[in-house]
Amino acid sequence: MKLDILAIGVHPDDVELGCSGTIINEVKKGKKVGILDLTQGELGTRGTIETRYAEAARAAQLMGVQVRANLCMRDGFFIDDETHKMQLIKAIRRYQPEVILANALEDRHPDHGRAGKLIAEASFLAGLLKIQTTDDEGNQQERWRPKYVLHYIQDRLQEPDLVVDISDVFDQRMLAIEAYTTQFYNPDMEDDGPQTYISTPDFRESVVARARMMGKRIGVRFAEGFTTQKSLGIKSLDALIQNET
Template sequence: MQKLDVLAIAAHPDDTELCCSGTLAVLARQGRNVGVADLTKGEMGTRGTPEGRLQEASDAAGILGLTMRENLGLPDTRLDNTPENREAIIRLVRTWRPDVCLINSPDDRHPDHRNASRLTIDALFYSGLKKISTTGDDGKEQEPWRPHHILHYMQDKTFEPSIVFDITETMHLKEKAILAFKSQFNVAEHDPEPQTYISGNRFFEMIKGRARHYGHMIGAEFGEPFLYYNGPLPFSNFDLLLNSRPKR
């Protein structure tokens, strides 16, 4: 099984498409192993079905060039910080051993996003503890693993980003991946299912406008913002700064 460079963990299928899919697509184009783990099937959502959203997630994964996509099948609207839920994430992380994790926003309109953020942070910490024992799908005891870096992606509520990633080259893939969730986004007004806060064209245009706004902040056409977890982003040398120039 391939080790992942970057793993995005999300409360629901479509969270990553909305918030960090441009970044994942850039990394995939660069030859990085990138994956997504959806904690729930979104079964409590107003629109669509769990089976339909699983297929939409698979379609989006193909568009983005992901190495893997899994669904942990945790209960939607019940992402409590329990030992059982943490263990599911610990087993995932120890299986794929990502260097970087992208996770839900710490403060958001949707309770699942807030809860998933706290649940995931705690699971990522415990994943590095040797005396917490877990077994992989092969029946063997897993080795401890803790990602080197954790980044929160932006959801409904904004924050002052630590990093803005240039997604100009993959913005078209981000849009295509979002629209793969045809039960959820940019839905026609005469659709038989109920309209929601996120289902109309206005929300889709907001996502594009946000990407353009954060791209402008770094002198690019489109960008995705992230908040670095647990303090300032560490640097041990100035190579990144010495070998690049600002775009604005």
């Protein structure tokens, strides 16, 4: 299946926290969007691998994405090497996305930054002719390089290069995040393991506050921010005027 957009997160719930509003926006416009989780989130303090898969499936349904897959890399211990890059290259060539949404290049959780760099490098390498890969049926894959890799902003605040208005879909975005009932604050499941940094009511409030702050940057209620190593370009200033209206 060729996708317009592939959102990649090292942990199930990274995509929901970082760019689910943008995903929902694009799905509503008829874009084909998929999600690729790199690990099963098996080191998470609360919940299990099984509950994480169920939560991820529920969140995917709420966002309306076409596909969600998992590469089953080792949570906390995957490394940026040839083996892991080749896994990602094969996935990128399989889905042939025009845009990839990826983990931040630097963040509080060391997996985030390591994954962000891994995704960026694999996205470039996937376009090289002399790196040969085959699909699950043994057929040679065509090379493919996405036009843009955009890194969503995670725990640590960064200066965005691009800000996306998600005001119209904010409630749906929060439902997708809250699908992770074992991870985030849920008064009905307070006994589902010890409290963590992300399971408190304060963390949920910070998620809303971040979206409000990003929205304020562009004069809307809620927004999501992205960074990019590639400059964003437009063909004419009309694009700015149309966006403003």
